[in-house]
Amino acid sequence: MVDIARRVWNHKWKIDPIVRSLIDTDFYKLLMCQSVFRNKPGTRVTFSLINRSKHVPLAELIDEGELREQLDHIRSLSLSRGESTWLRGNTFYGKRQMFRPDFMEWFEQLRLPPYHLERKGDQYELTFEGNWPEVMLWEIPALAVLMELRGRAVLNRMGKFELQVLYARAMTRVWEKIEALREVEDLSIADFGTRRRHSYLWQDWCVQAMQEGLGTAFTGTSNCKIAMNRELEAIGTNAHELPMVYAALADNDEDLAQAPYDVLSDWHEEHDGNLRIILPDTFGTKGFLDKAPDWLAGWTGIRIDSGDPATAAQIAIDWWRARGEDPAQKRIIFSDGLDVDKIRSLHSKFAGRTNVSFGWGTLLTNDFRMLVPEDRLAPFSLVCKAVEANGAPTVKLSDNPNKAMGPAQEIGRYKRVFGVGEQVAEDVIV
Amino acid sequence: MVDIARRVWNHKWKIDPIVRSLIDTDFYKLLMCQSVFRNKPGTRVTFSLINRSKHVPLAELIDEGELREQLDHIRSLSLSRGESTWLRGNTFYGKRQMFRPDFMEWFEQLRLPPYHLERKGDQYELTFEGNWPEVMLWEIPALAVLMELRGRAVLNRMGKFELQVLYARAMTRVWEKIEALREVEDLSIADFGTRRRHSYLWQDWCVQAMQEGLGTAFTGTSNCKIAMNRELEAIGTNAHELPMVYAALADNDEDLAQAPYDVLSDWHEEHDGNLRIILPDTFGTKGFLDKAPDWLAGWTGIRIDSGDPATAAQIAIDWWRARGEDPAQKRIIFSDGLDVDKIRSLHSKFAGRTNVSFGWGTLLTNDFRMLVPEDRLAPFSLVCKAVEANGAPTVKLSDNPNKAMGPAQEIGRYKRVFGVGEQVAEDVIV
Numbered sequence: 001m002v003d004i005a006r007r008v009w010n011h012k013w014k015i016d017p018i019v020r021s022l023i024d025t026d027f028y029k030l031l032m033c034q035s036v037f038r039n040k041p042g043t044r045v046t047f048s049l050i051n052r053s054k055h056v057p058l059a060e061l062i063d064e065g066e067l068r069e070q071l072d073h074i075r076s077l078s079l080s081r082g083e084s085t086w087l088r089g090n091t092f093y094g095k096r097q098m099f100r101p102d103f104m105e106w107f108e109q110l111r112l113p114p115y116h117l118e119r120k121g122d123q124y125e126l127t128f129e130g131n132w133p134e135v136m137l138w139e140i141p142a143l144a145v146l147m148e149l150r151g152r153a154v155l156n157r158m159g160k161f162e163l164q165v166l167y168a169r170a171m172t173r174v175w176e177k178i179e180a181l182r183e184v185e186d187l188s189i190a191d192f193g194t195r196r197r198h199s200y201l202w203q204d205w206c207v208q209a210m211q212e213g214l215g216t217a218f219t220g221t222s223n224c225k226i227a228m229n230r231e232l233e234a235i236g237t238n239a240h241e242l243p244m245v246y247a248a249l250a251d252n253d254e255d256l257a258q259a260p261y262d263v264l265s266d267w268h269e270e271h272d273g274n275l276r277i278i279l280p281d282t283f284g285t286k287g288f289l290d291k292a293p294d295w296l297a298g299w300t301g302i303r304i305d306s307g308d309p310a311t312a313a314q315i316a317i318d319w320w321r322a323r324g325e326d327p328a329q330k331r332i333i334f335s336d337g338l339d340v341d342k343i344r345s346l347h348s349k350f351a352g353r354t355n356v357s358f359g360w361g362t363l364l365t366n367d368f369r370m371l372v373p374e375d376r377l378a379p380f381s382l383v384c385k386a387v388e389a390n391g392a393p394t395v396k397l398s399d400n401p402n403k404a405m406g407p408a409q410e411i412g413r414y415k416r417v418f419g420v421g422e423q424v425a426e427d428v429i430v
Numbered sequence: 431m432v433d434i435a436r437r438v439w440n441h442k443w444k445i446d447p448i449v450r451s452l453i454d455t456d457f458y459k460l461l462m463c464q465s466v467f468r469n470k471p472g473t474r475v476t477f478s479l480i481n482r483s484k485h486v487p488l489a490e491l492i493d494e495g496e497l498r499e500q501l502d503h504i505r506s507l508s509l510s511r512g513e514s515t516w517l518r519g520n521t522f523y524g525k526r527q528m529f530r531p532d533f534m535e536w537f538e539q540l541r542l543p544p545y546h547l548e549r550k551g552d553q554y555e556l557t558f559e560g561n562w563p564e565v566m567l568w569e570i571p572a573l574a575v576l577m578e579l580r581g582r583a584v585l586n587r588m589g590k591f592e593l594q595v596l597y598a599r600a601m602t603r604v605w606e607k608i609e610a611l612r613e614v615e616d617l618s619i620a621d622f623g624t625r626r627r628h629s630y631l632w633q634d635w636c637v638q639a640m641q642e643g644l645g646t647a648f649t650g651t652s653n654c655k656i657a658m659n660r661e662l663e664a665i666g667t668n669a670h671e672l673p674m675v676y677a678a679l680a681d682n683d684e685d686l687a688q689a690p691y692d693v694l695s696d697w698h699e700e701h702d703g704n705l706r707i708i709l710p711d712t713f714g715t716k717g718f719l720d721k722a723p724d725w726l727a728g729w730t731g732i733r734i735d736s737g738d739p740a741t742a743a744q745i746a747i748d749w750w751r752a753r754g755e756d757p758a759q760k761r762i763i764f765s766d767g768l769d770v771d772k773i774r775s776l777h778s779k780f781a782g783r784t785n786v787s788f789g790w791g792t793l794l795t796n797d798f799r800m801l802v803p804e805d806r807l808a809p810f811s812l813v814c815k816a817v818e819a820n821g822a823p824t825v826k827l828s829d830n831p832n833k834a835m836g837p838a839q840e841i842g843r844y845k846r847v848f849g850v851g852e853q854v855a856e857d858v859i860v
Binding site for chain 2: 002159208
């Protein structure tokens with residue numbers, strides 16, 4: 001059992017790397033990386049940090065030297081022997097040798113490519129350019145570094161016992177959430193909180209608390225390193241990154257309209273069962289499902305990551321019915337801005353009608369809201385996204401216009417191509 | 431910084447002694463011990479455990495073997511070199527060589543005398559017989575062992591993270607008390623919580639939290655071992671034990687009436703300044719002060735340990751005035767059943783009129799109320815008292831009849847001799 005407060009205290013006089021392994025990342029990143037490595041190996045991409053919470057002045061809070069130190073440390077990491085053995089030999093989603101030998105050989109040699117860091121006012125511009133399979137692996141560690149350094153800036157000023165009580169309060173809060181979730185029958189929930197976690201040690205603590213507190217209702221973690229260390233299932237499928245880059249690579253509107261289905265067609269070849277999960281909202285859920293080919297209705301489930309989740313789930317259920325599928329045999333995974341109340345309410349609405357799972361992110365691994373003055377440890381909305389592919393800008397529409405990104409003109413074109421009309425804006429909390 | 435939950439976890443598979451030093455005891459015990467060693471060396475006494483909370487079935491909760499193991503361990507302890515150096519060389523209450531060489535030589539050779547343990551129904555009978563200076567040193571460790579073993583019986587059934595969250599909750603509670611006390615101007619408060627603490631490690635944590643959270647408002651701890659380790663003032667003066675035994679040794683009513691003043695006369699010879707604190711309630715505060723000799727009014731202060739504290743404090747102030755003393759130059763120490771609200775209210779009533787201090791006991795070091803089902807970690811009222819001296823029973827009247835002890839007939843005699851009339855009964859919480 002780690003004494004987290006002591007470790008944080010230790011940060012004050014010596015470096016404790018924030019990211020300590022190349023697999024301290026989300027499992028779906030590795031699945032997508034292998035897919036890209038096979039299907040789009042020559043693609044050049046640019047990823048960029050985007051702080052959607054402008055009120056958090058990252059460049060004022062975080063020392064540039066410390067930031068560089070952490071990013072440089074990540075560039076020094078390579079896959080360890082034990083990590084490689086685990087990736088090669090472990091069963092993921094019931095399958096052995098999920099990662100093919102050619103991919104593993106490449107991954108074993110990998111070091112992350114250079115980064116570009118520049119201060120712009122009170123924010124940092126942080127970008128990564130290069131081959132897609134390499135650059136994409138920066139996303140999660142870059143976010144984790146920024147989140148944790150911002151936290152450390154606040155923690156550095158606190159006393160030893162003040163720190164311990166801070167963690168005592170945060171632990172109590174997590175445990176009370178777990179106690180509340182224990183009352184939910186047939187719950188199925190995983191940790192998706194790597195990218196915006198308070199810290200590595202804290203995520204590890206939360207995961208273990210979920211293990212003890214929820215038993216089998218806790219299905220695993222998206223974090224590979226923690227899954228390996230704690231002998232848990234590594235959880236995750238795919239993300240917006242794939243359709244966004246595939247779409248940017250399209251030469252014309254017709255190819256653009258087809259791009260999201262191409263992604264899933266590539267995925268279909270590679271994966272089956274619980275890995276066949278549709279993420280339908282990149283360019284609007286409704287239009288995506290309406291125009292989807294029939295083979296996609298045969299997939300196992302859908303992940304709901306933006307917009308009103310109950311509405312989106314209902315759209316999915318209706319869509320399955322319309323395509324002659326039985327929703328009771330399907331799975332809906334909710335993963336957007338979850339906390340206990342939302343989990344309970346979605347579970348009570350949809351459990352029984354379909355299989356329901358939850359991917360619980362920021363408010364599991366970073367709920368430090370209101371625990372320090374001025375709420376300076378509250379999580380905020382930081383993302384690291386592909387913004388360009390082979391020179392073309394990427395676009396995301398999402399079911400929530402507040403989560404949309406890309407040049408305005410391109411957003412217009414995408415809306416037209418994908419038939420997206422009025423959308424309801426929802427606050428992006430985390 | 432100790433990870434308390436991990437240590438408690440460790441208890442499950444190996445012994446971690448509850449009392450780890452002969453000076454893991456209250457400072458006033460050592461002062462009184464030296465006084466007894468000098469003034470009443472030949473006295474034979476019997477001390478006995480008394481569980482005033484009959485609803486706590488100690489013998490059902492605590493394994494007799496484990497209890498013997500802990501008590502035997504205490505009998506194996508002797509003063510370490512470092513402890514002896516500290517007692518001989520440290521400044522206590524501004525005075526060097528508080529402990530005389532002859533006393534130290536005796537103490538360095540001391541091992542605690544045998545104990546007598548027998549199960550009686552769902553309670554234990556635990557008694558200690560022998561020379562007063564030796565037997566009296568059993569009181570605090572015996573109480574601490576019983577309190578902690580009872581706690582362990584509950585903790586043993588808890589999961590690892592459940593334990594960590596239990597401590598997280600308890601830490602948060604203590605810290606919130608400290609935060610509340612930080613608002614009290616010119617506060618002066620010490621830890622008096624050794625005897626009924628949740629555990630040694632927990633008391634040590636609470637003391638350190640008080641240090642960090644209250645700064646100079648925290649004046650020290652009654653626990654010698656912790657005072658030594660944390661470089662704090664050791665705090666304490668004298669207790670009911672002295673007048674109770676002196677009174678039992680009296681041959682007739684006249685000597686009995688004089689006994690409490692004989693105690694303080696012996697004390698007067700030995701100590702001055704802040705160690706001249708009257709504990710007036712053993713046989714009723716009012717009568718004690720009315721009949722007190724004038725030299726006692728010259729003492730520095732009074733400790734209020736039973737009855738309604740505001741009433742008793744007012745009696746003391748009035749008494750000083752009647753004897754021509756200025757209450758503003760005096761000190762009142764409150765030490766009975768304190769928690770934040772009572773501390774705040776007594777402070778606001780008396781600060782400015784006199785010097786006010788607080789000796790905060792059980793609800794500092796053992797406030798685990800309502801933290802586990804059926805409140806099985808709540809502190810309870812356990813004492814270990816001198817019940818006999820040279821064959822005669824001891825008596826305590828107190829200002830709260832619920833704290834009275836001794837044979838009924840003797841209580842009657844004492845009430846008559848000390849002129850105690852109607853008393854107001856108050857619940858004894860801890």
